[in-house]
Amino acid sequence: MNHLLCGLAANAALPSELVDRLIARADDDIAGDLARRTDLTHAQAVELASRVAESAPQLAYGGRLTADDIDPLTHPRAALALLEEGNGREEWTRLFAADPVVERRERLAACPGLPADVAETLAADPDVRVVAELARWTTTSGLAARLATHPHTEVRRGVAANEATPPSVLARLIDGAELPPARWCPACDGSDVPFGLPPGASCDDGSHEDAVTELWRTAVQNPTTPAEAVAGFADHPSLLLRLLLAARPDLPSAVRRRLAADPCPAVRADLARNPAVDEALIRRLAADEAPDVLRGLAHHPRVPLDVLARLTATTRIGPTLLPRIADASAAEVESLARSPHPELRMLLAERRDLPPAVRDALAADTDAKVVRSLAPHPGLSEAQLGAILDRHGGQVAARVAANPDATPALLERLSRAEPPVRKALREIAGHRHATAPALLACLADARARPTAAGRPALPPPVVVELLSDPDWQVVEAAAANPSLPLAVMTALVRDV
CATH class of the missing domain: 1.25.10 (Leucine-rich Repeat Variant)
Known part of the structure; x- marks a missing residue:
């Protein structure tokens, strides 16, 4: 290359x-x-x-x-x-429906708006991959219902994944009612590579057990599958089935309560994140001893703030914008800003739409983790960012550099830090206000160097010099730099 x-x-x-x-x-x-x-x-x-x-x-x-x-x-x-x-063009669909290359017929089967005769041709294709792809993407409910009776489980799994499949058909795929038994699955049809099944899947007795379980998993993930059709999987031995079920927002409350007692913490954690879980179950899950469950609960969009306060005191959540914090009302924002728990103030500081008074109060917070979360917030002045840097130094340097309003002078100051703050250099390299001196400093960091090499603010002689850099990413970035002199561009093309 x-x-x-x-x-x-x-x-x-x-x-x-x-x-x-x-x-x-x-x-x-x-x-x-x-x-x-x-x-x-x-x-x-x-x-x-x-x-x-x-x-x-x-x-x-x-x-x-x-x-x-x-x-x-x-x-x-x-x-x-x-x-x-x-x-x-419509005539192309008939051309590809008869194409000897299977991959082309397979791609055609996923195309929208296929003529009825072309869809029928693909539904009768001798390669099950083509039919399965058609089953996955057809918007014709009648065709989806017909393909649900196909003798191969992979075609049925395509139907199970299709949101255009009628709910009644999806329910039949799960309980098997009114459907003829499948005759083949990817593990028993002689395929060189069993597609659609996990490694190690088998079908020794002809029951297609692994393939059917995979079909059920696909149906559980389909939001149009009726909740009552999948509710019985709450006690299924397949962990993945229970994990997928726990994430569905339309489960009956009795099923959610059963999942809350699941022996696997991962299932309970997925349930804890489920926005449909009510407050009573949230408070029950808050007594769980598994850290993953508590972290999942912290990400619930309607977790009560008093529960969230307890969670932050005992569970490592980290600086992230939680849904409940993002949706906090103006009064709640004021209350969170005055919280005695620095973890809660840190989580609030991750918002980027704080009222100026709250933003400024958090900028003066004595806890470094609160200020580090707030530092990229738009609207902070150069003086405020400089004061943050003076108080907390390298702990907040990278986050200050990420502030969209960081001035050229402040970025130059950050770029001159001794010892260098590598993460700050990587932020500076892509910052819209970075000047040539700041970008030159960024070239000293291996990860910041490719980004800095593509910035137009770099002096043209430096850009030309970077064309011979040993790092190919730097070379490409420098060659793509709009500051590259026209004479050099012309010479490069001429010398091909």
């Missing part, structure tokens, strides 16, 4: 005539970067697709090519891309 030219192909300042020259010399890698250019003309897109066939699907997905530009025989992947986007 030529990293110089790949970076140059992505350079927003590359003149159109140099884009033309790169197109004429592009390989698959360079073509990929060219295809992502926002200024690529239609004529350039057509030329690129004709020279590098691998770029045609990308150009089609990006709307740079239309059906008039594509021959499905020479660019089948691009034609399928347009069909997937709903921009292809």
